[in-house]
Amino acid sequence: KAGVTQTPRYLIKTRGQQVTLSCSPISGHRSVSWYQQTPGQGLQFLFEYFSETQRNKGNFPGRFSGRQFSNSRSEMNVSTLELGDSALYLCASGGEPLPNNEQFFGPGTRLTVL
Amino acid sequence: QKEVEQDPGPLSVPEGAIVSLNCTYSNSAFQYFMWYRQYSRKGPELLMYTYSSGNKEDGRFTAQVDKSSKYISLFIRDSQPSDSATYLCAMIDNYGQNFVFGPGTRLSVLP
Numbered sequence: 001k002a003g004v005t006q007t008p009r010y011l012i013k014t015r016g017q018q019v020t021l022s023c024s025p026i027s028g029h030r031s032v033s034w035y036q037q038t039p040g041q042g043l044q045f046l047f048e049y050f051s052e053t054q055r056n057k058g059n060f061p062g063r064f065s066g067r068q069f070s071n072s073r074s075e076m077n078v079s080t081l082e083l084g085d086s087a088l089y090l091c092a093s094g095g096e097p098l099p100n101n102e103q104f105f106g107p108g109t110r111l112t113v114l
Numbered sequence: 115q116k117e118v119e120q121d122p123g124p125l126s127v128p129e130g131a132i133v134s135l136n137c138t139y140s141n142s143a144f145q146y147f148m149w150y151r152q153y154s155r156k157g158p159e160l161l162m163y164t165y166s167s168g169n170k171e172d173g174r175f176t177a178q179v180d181k182s183s184k185y186i187s188l189f190i191r192d193s194q195p196s197d198s199a200t201y202l203c204a205m206i207d208n209y210g211q212n213f214v215f216g217p218g219t220r221l222s223v224l225p
Binding site: 042044048058097098100103104106107108 | 146157
């Protein structure tokens with residue numbers, strides 16, 4: 001079974017731009033969660049989608065948004081990028097919605113904002 | 115005080131040692147507890163997923179949860195150099211609303 005895939009793996013943007021990251025879950029998984037990982041703040045939960053609906057949201061500004069498609073693939077968008085948005089963005093998939101699932105993480109997209 | 119505190123490390127042990135990794139938390143709403151292992155430049159990998167207080171064993175790994183003390187542990191027996199990684203504890207409430215990770219402990223197992 002193929003794992004969680006994320007594209008692109010690396011991205012460089014400048015302040016003020018926007019970015020869209022993509023996540024393809026494990027086949028059959030309907031829950032996709034997004035996380036931001038930085039050296040200073042560690043791993044932080046952004047939001048979770050299940051069957052195309054956002055179920056949970058972490059404590060991030062509205063510049064961070066996402067969506068999920070009918071095939072469970074998910075995208076995350078960050079608008080008006082700030083230097084502090086430089087991070088590793090991880091997505092994870094699970095068969096059931098949080099908290100009732102074991103999540104499997106993708107390799108992440110490393111975003112650098114200049 | 116942070117919601118989840120974790121031994122900061124780094125921790126260096128000789129091969130074959132028993133490793134104890136610990137997290138404490140303050141929010142009694144947390145009901146599900148997880149341990150992840152993260153190798154450099156990789157996404158976290160789920161090691162253990164537990165709900166109730168008590169012990170759960172999987173091979174060389176044992177997860178221990180004490181909800182009354184708000185304390186969780188991960189024990190690694192017969193540690194191997196391949197166990198060298200950052201270990202993250204994580205916990206979530208019953209509604210999936212509050213999902214928090216510990217800051218991680220970097221472990222090095224020396225051959």
